[in-house]
Amino acid sequence: xxxxxxxxxxxxxxxxxxxxxxxxxxxxxxxxxxxxxxxxxxxxxxxxxxxxxxxxxxxxxxxxxxxxxxxxxxxxxxxxxxxxxxxxxxxxxxxxxxxxxxxxxxxxxxxxxxxxxxxxxxxxxxxxxxxxxxxxxxxxxxxxxxxxxxxxxxxxxxxxxxxxxxxxxxxxxxxxxxxxxxxxxxxxxxxxxxxxxxxxxxxxxxxxxxxxxxxxxxxxxxxxxxxxxxxxxxxxxxxxxxxxxxxxxxxxxxxxxxxxxxxxxxxxxxxxxx
Amino acid sequence: xxxxxxxxxxxxxxxxxxxxxxxxxxxxxxxxxxxxxxxxxxxxxxxxxxxxxxxxxxxxxxxxxxxxxxxxxxxxxxxxxxxxxxxxxxxxxxxxxxxxxxxxxxxxxxxxxxxxxxxxxxxxxxxxxxxxxxxxxxxxxxxxxxxxxxxxxxxxxxxxxxxxxxxxxxxxxxxxxxxxxxxxxxxxxxxxxxxxxxxxxxxxxxxxxxxxxxxxxxxxxxxxxxxxxxxxxxxxxxxxxxxxxxxxxxxxxxxxxxxxx
Numbered sequence: 001x002x003x004x005x006x007x008x009x010x011x012x013x014x015x016x017x018x019x020x021x022x023x024x025x026x027x028x029x030x031x032x033x034x035x036x037x038x039x040x041x042x043x044x045x046x047x048x049x050x051x052x053x054x055x056x057x058x059x060x061x062x063x064x065x066x067x068x069x070x071x072x073x074x075x076x077x078x079x080x081x082x083x084x085x086x087x088x089x090x091x092x093x094x095x096x097x098x099x100x101x102x103x104x105x106x107x108x109x110x111x112x113x114x115x116x117x118x119x120x121x122x123x124x125x126x127x128x129x130x131x132x133x134x135x136x137x138x139x140x141x142x143x144x145x146x147x148x149x150x151x152x153x154x155x156x157x158x159x160x161x162x163x164x165x166x167x168x169x170x171x172x173x174x175x176x177x178x179x180x181x182x183x184x185x186x187x188x189x190x191x192x193x194x195x196x197x198x199x200x201x202x203x204x205x206x207x208x209x210x211x212x213x214x215x216x217x218x219x220x221x222x223x224x225x226x227x228x229x230x231x232x233x234x235x236x237x238x239x240x241x242x243x244x245x246x247x248x249x250x251x252x253x254x255x256x257x258x259x260x261x262x263x264x265x266x267x268x269x270x271x272x273x274x
Numbered sequence: 275x276x277x278x279x280x281x282x283x284x285x286x287x288x289x290x291x292x293x294x295x296x297x298x299x300x301x302x303x304x305x306x307x308x309x310x311x312x313x314x315x316x317x318x319x320x321x322x323x324x325x326x327x328x329x330x331x332x333x334x335x336x337x338x339x340x341x342x343x344x345x346x347x348x349x350x351x352x353x354x355x356x357x358x359x360x361x362x363x364x365x366x367x368x369x370x371x372x373x374x375x376x377x378x379x380x381x382x383x384x385x386x387x388x389x390x391x392x393x394x395x396x397x398x399x400x401x402x403x404x405x406x407x408x409x410x411x412x413x414x415x416x417x418x419x420x421x422x423x424x425x426x427x428x429x430x431x432x433x434x435x436x437x438x439x440x441x442x443x444x445x446x447x448x449x450x451x452x453x454x455x456x457x458x459x460x461x462x463x464x465x466x467x468x469x470x471x472x473x474x475x476x477x478x479x480x481x482x483x484x485x486x487x488x489x490x491x492x493x494x495x496x497x498x499x500x501x502x503x504x505x506x507x508x509x510x511x512x513x514x515x516x517x518x519x520x521x522x523x524x525x526x527x528x529x530x531x532x533x534x535x
Binding site for chain 1: 423426436441444447
C-alpha cells in the first residue's frame with residue numbers, strides 16, 4: 001500500500017524542489033466570513049519559490065480563499081501569513097475569462113499596466129510580449145465576443161502575465177473549457193511556467209490536472225477548510241502527453257484520488273489503496 | 275440585400291399599402307364625408323396644404339421633446355452617479371423618484387401650469403416622464419459590473435475614479451441605452467399630453483394643440499395629418515436611438531449578436 005501522509009503528522013513526501021526557499025507560509029490561518037461561515041480553520045501551508053503548487057479539494061474547502069488571502073484582498077481572521085520577502089507582484093486568473101467585453105484584446109491585456117499609470121504606447125511592447133507568450137499575436141484588435149472559450153482564457157492569462165508577476169494565482173482556470181482545449185492549455189501553461197520560472201498556485205477540482213501539472217499537490221478537506229495531505233509529483237519537466245501514459249502518472253493519480261476520498265471523509269475504493 | 279431581406283421589407287410594406295387601399299376604397303364606396311373619416315389621399319393633401327402651420331407645430335413639439343430628453347439624460351445620469359457612490363443617498367432620494375414616476379403626468383400638468391408658464395410646464399412634464407426610466411436603468415447599470423472584474427480592479431489597486439470610468443460606466447452603457455430608447459418615446463408622449471392640458475387652457479402651438487384646435491373646428495383631415503406627424507416623429511426618434519445604440523454596442527454587446535447571425 002502506498003503511503004499517504006496526512007497533516008498534521010509533519011512528515012512529507014520528497015519533491016524535486018524540497019530545498020527551494022519558502023515564499024509564503026500560512027501558520028494556523030483561520031478565515032471566518034461575516035456570515036459566520038468558516039472558510040479555513042488552522043491552515044498550515046508553505047508555498048515555495050518557483051514551484052508549481054496545486055490546491056486540490058472538494059467545493060467549500062477554501063481553496064479560492066487561500067488565493068484571496070495571498071493577494072491581500074482578504075485578511076486572515078486568526079493566524080498569520082509570513083512572506084520571505086516583500087509581497088510580490090501577482091497575476092490572477094479566474095475560472096471565467098473575466099474580460100471587459102467592451103474592450104478589445106489589447107485593452108484587456110493592457111488593463112493592469114493602465115491601472116498602474118502606464119500609457120498605451122509605453123505598454124505596447126509588454127502587451128505584445130504577453131500576447132505572444134500565450135500564442136495570440138495578431139489578435140490584439142479582436143473583441144472577446146469573437147474569440148472561443150480557450151482563446152478568451154489565453155487573453156486572461158496574458159493579462160495576468162503582462163505585469164511580469166513572480167507569482168501566478170489561478171482559480172480553476174480551465175474548469176469551464178472542453179477537454180481538448182483544456183489539455184492543450186495544460187501543456188502551454190507547463191511550458192510557460194518552465195520558461196518564466198514563476199511560482200504558480202493552481203486551484204483545481206481535477207485529480208488528473210493537478211498530477212499532470214504540479215510538482216506538489218496539497219489535498220484540502222472541507223467544512224472547515226484545511227490542508228489534509230501533501231503529495232509530491234516526481235517527474236521531470238517538461239511533461240508531455242507521454243507522461244499521462246506512464247506508470248508514475250497512474251500511481252500518483254491513484255494516491256491522490258485516495259487522499260481526496262479520505263479528505264472527504266470517505267473510505268477510498270479498495271482499487272485505490274491496494 | 276438577400277432574398278430574405280427583400281421579403282422581410284416587402285411583406286410589411288405590402289400589408290400597409292393594402293390597408294391604405296382598403297381604407298381609401300371604403301371611404302369612396304360608402305361616400306363617407308371627410309369630417310367623419312377622411313380618406314388617406316385627403317389626409318396627405320391636407321398635409322401639403324397645411325404644411326406651414328403643421329410643420330411649425332411639429333418643430334415646437336419636437337424641440338420640447340428633445341430639450342426634455344437632454345435634460346432627463348443629464349439629470350438622471352448625474353443622480354445615478356450620486357446614487358452609485360452611496361446606498362444611503364439612493365435610499366434617501368428614491369421615494370421622490372418613485373412618487374414622481376407613479377403619479378400620472380396628466381394629473382400633475384394642471385398644477386405645473388399654475389406655477390410655471392405653459393411652455394416651461396410642458397417641458398417639465400416631458401422631462402418628468404422621460405426621467406425615471408433613465409434613472410432606474412442607469413442606477414441598475416452602474417451596480418451591474420462583473421464582480422470578478424471589480425475584484426480584479428481592486429487587486430491591481432485601481433483608484434475609485436479608474437474603477438468608475440473604466441469599469442462601471444462601460445458596464446452601465448447598455449442599460450442606459452435601453453432606458454434612453456424608452457425615454458425617447460415617453461418624452462414625446464409627455465410633451466403631447468402636457469400640450470393638450472396646456473392647450474385647453476388657451477396656450478401653446480405644438481402638434482397636440484393643433485389636434486385639439488382641429489377637433490373644435492371639426493377639421494378632421496387636419497387632425498389626422500397632425501396625428502400622422504406625431505407618429506412619424508415617434509418612429510424617427512425610435513429609429514435614431516436604436517441606431518445610436520447599435521453604433522455604440524455592435525462590437526461587443528450580446529444583444530447585438532442576433533442581428534449579425
